[in-house]
Amino acid sequence: AQKITQTQPGMFVQEKEAVTLDCTYDTSDQSYGLFWYKQPSSGEMIFLIYQGSYDEQNATEGRYSLNFQKARKSANLVISASQLGDSAMYFCAAAINDMRFGAGTRLTVKP
């Protein structure tokens, strides 16, 4: 079964700066999807960005970009120009036969 690792339990970033949240995964499958979700304190899970294992370009969605390094099995999320509203839990997930989530990183944006 695939395993998703997020090594940063908590991260702090200054408002307007960029921050990178780390994610590595372990799978022997060649075909899979990688996702990042944001979970504010209100509890809803918000989809941010998706990367397919065969996509050659790194995914970008507004201020979010995914730094995909297939050989290293890493899928780091980069948030540019952090805003106070970005403070939340961030989960990395991988989808093959099902969806597995990492333990999450709590991001705090400081004014």
Place this chain on the structure above:
Amino acid sequence: DAMVIQNPRYQVTQFGKPVTLSCSQTLNHNVMYWYQQKSSQAPKLLFHYYDKDFNNEADTPDNFQSRRPNTSFCFLDIRSPGLGDAAMYLCATSRLRSNPGQGSSFYNEQFFGPGTRLTVL
């Protein structure tokens, strides 16, 4: 707007008293999931349906059952809730994605409902 709806948002039950949580979707997705999320932890997949095909995670306790009577609805039944079952229960939906030319498929991004927070007294 197309969405995933969970009822109720908050559920209180007594130790050992059966409880049912419901989820409905207007996205017409063929896959529906149930997750359990305890405080400060990642969501843990309990089971999912691909159409009517039920897939149970190996470590999901027998105390948890699920029903999907049609495409739009999915239910989570907890037969005898214990104190350790107090958690947020998240329902999600997705569509199966095929990789063109690769002969493989996997699940697309999931859309989550707002969750039901279960308290066991």
